[in-house]
Amino acid sequence: MGQSGAIRLTNGTPYTWTRSSQTSWRMNSWSFPHSIAPGSSVSICIEWGEWVFDHAVQDSGTTEYTLSGTSYRFQVQARANMSFQLQIYLNGLSTHRYSQWDTFSLGWKQDGEIQFVLSGSENNFNSTYPSTSWMHDNLAKLGPRTLRHICIPGSHNAGMGRVGSGTVGTNECNTQTQNCAVSTQLERGSRWLDIRPIIWNKVLYTGHYRNTKVAGVGWQGRNGQSIDQVIDSVNWFTGVYKELVFLEVSHGYNADAGYREMNQEEWNRLLGKLKNLNHRFVTTAADLTKLRLNEFISGNKSAVVVIVRAASGIKLDSFPSCGFYEAHRLPFVSKYSGTNNSLALTWEQIRFMKEKRNNPDTNHLLTGWALKMSAADAVRAKMRDTSLLSMAEVGNETLFESLFVNCSKSTYPNILEVDGYSTHHTALVLAINDLYGTP
Template sequence: MLLPLKPLVAALALTGTTSTVTAAPLFDSVTTFLSHLTNPPNAAQHLDLQTPGADPTGLNTLSTLGSSAKSVLQKNQAYLLLINATPFTLRRTGGHSYQMPVWDASFPEVVQPGESIRIKIEAKTHKDDAAEMRYVIEELKNQGQGQGGEIEFQYRGHSGPLLQVEWKSLASLNNPIGSVRALTWHQGNNIPFVLSAAPSSLNTSSHNLNPNQPGFSFDPSKHLIAFPGSLPTSSWMKTSYSRLHCLTLRQLSLPGTHNSGMSLLTGGTPLVKALPASVQCHSSSMTVGSQLASGARWFDIRPVIAGGKWATGHYTFFNGIKLPSGLEQIPGLGDLAKEIGALGGGDKDRALDGWQGGNGQLLSSIISEINTFTAQNPGELIVINLSHGLNTDTFSGSGNSNAQAHLSQQEWDNLMTELLKLTNRATHLTLPNIDLSYLPLSALLPPLDPSLPLNSTTPLRASTVLIVVDDITSSSSSSSTNTLTRVNTSPFAPQGIFFRRQLSIFDSYANTNSLPAMMSDQLSKMQQHSQKKQNDDDDMDMFLLSWTLTQPVETMVTGSIVQYAEEANRALGEKLWAGGQMGKEGRYPNVVSVDAFGADGEVTGLVAGINWFLAEECPAL
């Protein structure tokens, strides 16, 4: 069997793991080595979903077929993920379809409060394919507006494929009656639509739902939100402030990004330079500034010194992988070991000795993007979590033994001094060792008018950047001793830089490339955490849902971290809300951390639904 050399070399690139720990040997024989390369594990093991291809309708691969065969085999298929994060009941009122093999029977009669429904959609890819299905909010349909409270889901093949929502006789925040909103089409995968409202919306003691009677206070155009359309992703916290102002970080849910600065490759080891996708966790267009604009508010920043400059980094330390014996005897692979050794920092018998990885955005670029965003978008809370600091300039060459390349305290001091260029730092939080997690949003965001007291009730708030350091530092007391201690942030405390125990959060990733295994791991940990939270009288750390897949070495020939992450993100809304378990025993994440954070803001819309429906309600301002 003759396999191309370059892809095999690429297959031994960085695994995509995110911690600087020693990697275990991956292959112990030629047989297992080649088996992993030719039959890599598939990340897209989610129900009946398939990995989206570059040609989702199969037009190219079916080009040799006759027109009748094409008509039978081609189809546009996706799943409407309808999340009813409201106290209301959605009831189907009717619809019809034309040339849609799967539509009418997929829609349930009723969608209960807090329920998520996955609705299969299938069309023939004709331009005149079309369908509609209407739902009414039962509690609003008799408001004196005829058939009030009705929305309609529509499929249109002529623009296609296109799935959209028309607000027939129901309005929501920023979605007036008669407006139409398109949903982002995901071929063969979930298309989320989230409808959210606070539980008290159904409480007739505080809301009279009949607008013809005195005291009517529930206004869907103000108190009902939907994704997409209701909350601008660049200002979703400002738009939601009246709903969220009393909530602490222990009660809020924030969209977050994992390895936030890795949207591009600005340098790194030779093996990773040959395959940038092995360390890039976000598409090249999704820099930290773009992630902010799309709604992310928690950022996993991993600072490195690279060429004397501060950048973000994604590195793993390997003790080396012993190459399969007899590799040179396989036809076509005679020079493989030599090339792997040269690129991977090892020799002819070992590969991936020492540090492997790459650098992402420069810190100066990230600081500039954050400052621009906070100047243009007051009222947003941003958390920068700094960890995994490394000095890549101390990495030695082949077989380097510098496994503890942590930043020194002096280097951290230099970094924190650089971070003082960030405007809107939380310098107004001056109490020593303050626990940030117990502060309400109103205390974290100072008034936009600096002449007002910090406890002012004005909804006009300035943006705040919380900088949290969570790392260890190395200090050599002698040539043979290396002592590890926590980074000392106390000299910078008055400047709005905090240590991790001031914002303690449970963060444990699954370390697997299997989507079912990752989902089971994270949802189980969230359940266990919520149970402990109840038993310990709410005195527990915050919870970070690490919805990320770890890409193994052998799949480097078939995909990238971003491709893996896009599959995981499509399953997020469905699995997080499955079975109506969200909210039970305080069960919802404080941070939802993902790779491949999308510009469509779907993760932001899901998290906003959590805040509006599951979090404690705040008094009216």
């Protein structure tokens, strides 16, 4: 038997994909469905030959799909040249990043699943590895829509792509939620940054902390990127790319004072730093979710919105017209699953989405697709070679399997917040916007 894995094909276009040809050489398994309907997401098992007396470089497969009613086609290709890889060849169609006739690699994941997403329509296709400036590139379509009619991808605990100092009982396995820094998350397409400030040795960092409520253990966690680094990253990004970026700032604690919640003076210090963010968006609108994307970034503008979700009693009065907004100015509903089981997470988030957002003019919905490590698992994480990022890989596979096929014109998330953010999440969100977002 050869190496096996899978590819998931997600159709976010209005066209049925019809298989027009299929060939393979020395592949043990290479069989794709005859058609894939709009709104479908299918997983295809693949097994390479790796015959004992032959070189793996001879293994190959090609399947071509035609977008029904058009001349657009693409091929899924299996190639072995020193290593296995799947790749896409664009036969007559182009995306915002790739030209027609381009070929790009999807890689290969043994015993895992890789993703290919194609969405949009003629002259406006999006795909896996979308353009960095995806908002502006799709502004003709997304610009007239309010935030309630758009899905935006986000990074859960965004500052934890880098892990620094912290408590004795923690390490990168049980605190790191992202596999890259904030600047790279933005490049990959994330536009909603979950920022959790912590004061540590008088310095403001992002952090991932929790109270274990166990005697002798107490608060445990680690620091991520500093707030200054986050500000520099956002400023660099919005200086180059004319996009809309949200920072949701919450869970503020002071480790120097026994991990109590940050007080007004400390929040003022943090907000004073955040005034160094460029392109802060200022409006008197009572509900930001009712503003159109064009109102934020039309005319080659960038925009940064800071949502402050602080403890009761914290005021923003000292920072008028600074682009800082209390949580009620961007209201949304969400449900934290708090489970380490990907099936339980899937069931709960899908059920909550369908219950709370059954038409696009009701609740603004944040879908948090992140698994929680139990206290016992956190203690043993490094010894067992498990981590929040490895858990995110499992959760993300169920995300691609289950979320898109449960969306519709009336039901989809407005914010999709994940661990282990990648360009695949951007592509998935664009598919939701392309097929289901409403003007």
